[in-house]
Amino acid sequence: MTKSVSAVVVTYNRLELLKEVIESIQKQTYPVSHLIVVDNASEKDTQEYLESLGDSIDYLRLEENLGGAGGFNKGIRYFMEETDDDLVWVMDDDTVTHPDTVEKLINFANSEDNFSFLASDVRWTDGHRSKMNLPSAVAKLPGDGEVPEDQVEPLQLKNASFVSIMIKRSIVEKIGLPITDFFIWGDDIEYTERAARIAPGYFVPASKVTHKMASNVGSSLMNDGPNRTPRYFYSYRNRMYYVRQRNFVPKLKGLVKLYLELWQMRLAKTERKDEKLAVLKKGLRAGLTFNPVVEFAKRR
Structure with missing residues (x-):
């Protein structure tokens, strides 16, 4: 059965990365029906570029920066209220997709209908797994419990990040939207845990994206700089x-x-x-x- 997909990208003042992300989404082997770009009140150059794309995207410009949480709230709301698509695929503006990222997620969705969300394998620019997006499996795994980098079989997850995850419309109807008041940090963990209480969520290692962070490090209050x-x-x-x-x-x-x-x-x-x-x-x-x-x- 053919499933229609809306992509949601939340952006804030990262125009060059955003251009690469949009181009990668437009080159999917399994085309998306709607490309929804939520602009968290970025500067003029981002606004002008997105407006120049015309009807090739659905452009939502917010009057103020609501953080990632508020951006995903608005984007998923738009998917629910303005489209009839079956699935919403969400990501940040530094998530460069591979040509078959959606195709691999859809292949899994067609083989396992009982799911709430599907998460791609998120890699950094050097090919190693992104430390900001380490999947958390339900099953007890050997070693330190992290999903191995060479994992090839899907695994059930406890939660996932908003860096290439696909969610069913029927799940959003039941659990609601991401919480805007989170502003930043943890909105994706809370939301996917909320979804997983309704149906299992899965890690789909065949579906890959590249998370183009400046460096491949996890967040740490102990070691982060004074501005953060x-x-x-x-x-x-x-x-x-x-x-x-x-x-x-x-x-x-x-x-x-x-x-x-x-x-x-x-x-x-x-x-x-x-x-x-x-x-x-x-x-x-x-x-x-x-x-x-x-x-x-x-x-x-």
Whole structure:
């Protein structure tokens, strides 16, 4: 059965990367029906370029920067309310797709209809797996538990990042939209965990994308620079929120991990320790009472 796909790209002031991403989507062997670009109030050059593309894209320019979370909220809402497509495929503006990325996801969808989301294998520019997008499998795996780089068979996932994942329309109808109030960090983990409570989500290693980050490193409050330190408030607040939504054992493990990070920071020898510790504690405290509203799209 042919399945129609909307692609959603959220962008903010990365025009040259965005051009490459759009071109890669337009060259898919399995064409998308709609290419929805959500512009988080980027500067004029991005706006002019996107407007120049005319009807080849569906352009949503926001009046203010709502962060990645707000951008994905608006893009998935547009998919639900303005298209009849079966699936929505979401990514950042530094996610360069391979020609058969969609085709491989659709092949899996045609063989396994009971799923909520499908996640591509996200690689960095050197071919190694992107450390910002490590898949978290449901099954216990040997070693440190990470999905091996040479994994060739699909695996059921606990959650996934908004870097090339495909979600069913019927799932969005049931679980609602990503939470705008997250702003940045964790909106994708929370959303895919929400989806996985309805139906399994899967890692599809045959479907690959290249995540063109500046460097292949994970996020770390301990080691990040001073300009990024305040952002970690959102990381810890949002993590505390979605850990609270889990069942007892996963919730307990998540809480233990968060408080271990707090004590590691207290005992660490790191620059600007007091500043980092204050951000971490502020985020955890806020997360205890953070109860954002989950929005739902209107029926088309």
